[in-house]
Amino acid sequence: MKQGWRWYGDADAITLKEIRQAGVTDVVAALYERRPGEVWPVAEIKARAKKVKDAGMTWSVVESVPVHEDIKKRTGDWKRYVENYKQTLANLAKCGIKTVCYNFMPVLDWTRSNLEYVLPDGSSCLGYNEYEVAAFDMFALRRPGAEKDYDAKTRARARRLWTKYTAKERMRVQKSILTGLPGTVDDLTPAEFLRELKTYEGIDDRRLRENMYAFLNEISPTLDKYGVDMCIHPDDPPHPIFGLPRILSNAADIREMVRRCPSKHVGLTLCTGSLGGSLANDEVAIFREFAKRVFFCHFRNLEYEEDGVFHESRCHLVGKTDLPALMLAFLKEEKRRGKGIVVRPDHGRLMEIDKGRNAYCGYSYGGRLVGLAELRGLEIGLKYSHKGL
């Protein structure tokens, strides 16, 4: 397991020195200051890579090169953005960075309804409650036609919840959804969000899928030429949201992508927490089925209160995903390849030692330090008990 860590560049509250002291060898970063659709210049990539190298590590994975909304919709300037995307990939490859994470979720990236879910010990983590999301959709955003997307039970429960919530709690849900997580491209107001949603009118599930396969096949010659591995980040939550289609949520979606996009460089970021957002997904089975196409991993875990309501686990190894079984399959795949795969501890609790540090939500030092140590311990333990791994 190559130990990875997401670093947000100079704006990050966590320093490269601290990251190195966590045991990290591989830094996961991006040129966050570049807007979606822009070409990433070689000089800027080199400068960032040098900083990481000077700190004793390697910038080996990009998370993310965002896909411009025009590409997802195939409208406006999409052709130019595809060319720019190819140029960015070529530039990254020229600097030796050949693993690129991205997603194909319309408008919103990653969505949570609670960025400060407080655990009994006072630390906090990220949470998701589908009733809060439904309530926000119907009663705060008032998206036209939203009611049609929820069954009677969800509508009733969402209404009860919203009536009970104080203005502060409602605002917490809104901010969690619209200002999103780091890596999200833009923070939106409800009015802007509604406007963005409108631009997806007429783009249904099938259309969005076709657009994604077309995009991947358009960039495939570049991937093949430079040996760049494109690893899509699964949808989170892994189902349609706010009337928007979501097309990479489960094994069937991955299977279809792989079938339609033959380049062996079209693959997956195995994100246990995102796939784990549906009780129907089996993350270990997904890893086993697509092992050859997994180029990067996010490992963490979820604790469910009930279907549709969950928060991140206290321990990266315990919860919805059978992380020990996954790690075993992962180590076997590394052995088969004869080389390591980068894993980053995905998110971590905000603990006492992080308070006042202004760390990005989910991207604390202490929480990820613990997460990475747990993963490393599991790896060592499994290698000890499974000789030859």
Ligand code: DNO
């Ligand atoms: C959240 C992240 C995602 C991820 C993007 C990749 O914490 O895992 O925002 O970076 O979806 O494109």
